[in-house]
Structures are given as structure tokens and as C-alpha cells.
Amino acid sequence: MSRTFEEVREEAMALSPEERGHLAEDLWDSNRTPDELEIDHAWTIEVERRVAEIDAGIGTLMPGDDVIRELRAKYGKRSSRS
Secondary structure, three states: OOOOHHHHHHHHHOOOHHHHHHHHHHHHHHOOOHHHHHHHHHHHHHHHHHHHHHHOOOOOOOOHHHHHHHHHHHHOOOOOOO
16 A cells, blocks of 8 residues: 555654755655756856855955846846746
8 A cells, every 4th residue: 555645744754854855855856857957966066166266265256236236237127027
């Protein structure tokens, strides 16, 4: 006899927070396409590279407001409903 959703959920909720996090990630990934997973992997590598540059003192940081201001100047203000 297979277990019901509620039985599986109850067992999952008994896991430690760390285990639940891993399970949630695995379940999320199981619904994603190989292309989506590949893109996420590439972004993870890029973020790690940028953090390493910042930690090494060769990367630069820019306040978010400045980034938005530069993007709006370059591309113009667009509606969020576009």
C-alpha cells in the first residue's frame, strides 16, 4: 500500500530543518528542466567567482540605487506591466 500525501508530509516535517531544506531543494529540482538546472549551476559558479573577487579585493561593489539609476539612464524607465 502506498503512503498518502499527508503521511509523507508528516514524515518530512519530522526531519531536521537542514534535512527539510535538502528535501525541498531536491523536490524543487525534480520539477525543473535540464536547461533550468544548467542555468542555475552556471549562475552558482558566477556568484562564487564574484564573491572570490570581492574577498580578494579585486572586485567592486556598487549600491543598488546606483545600479538602478544607471540601468534606467541606459534603457529608460519601463513599466513593470510590460
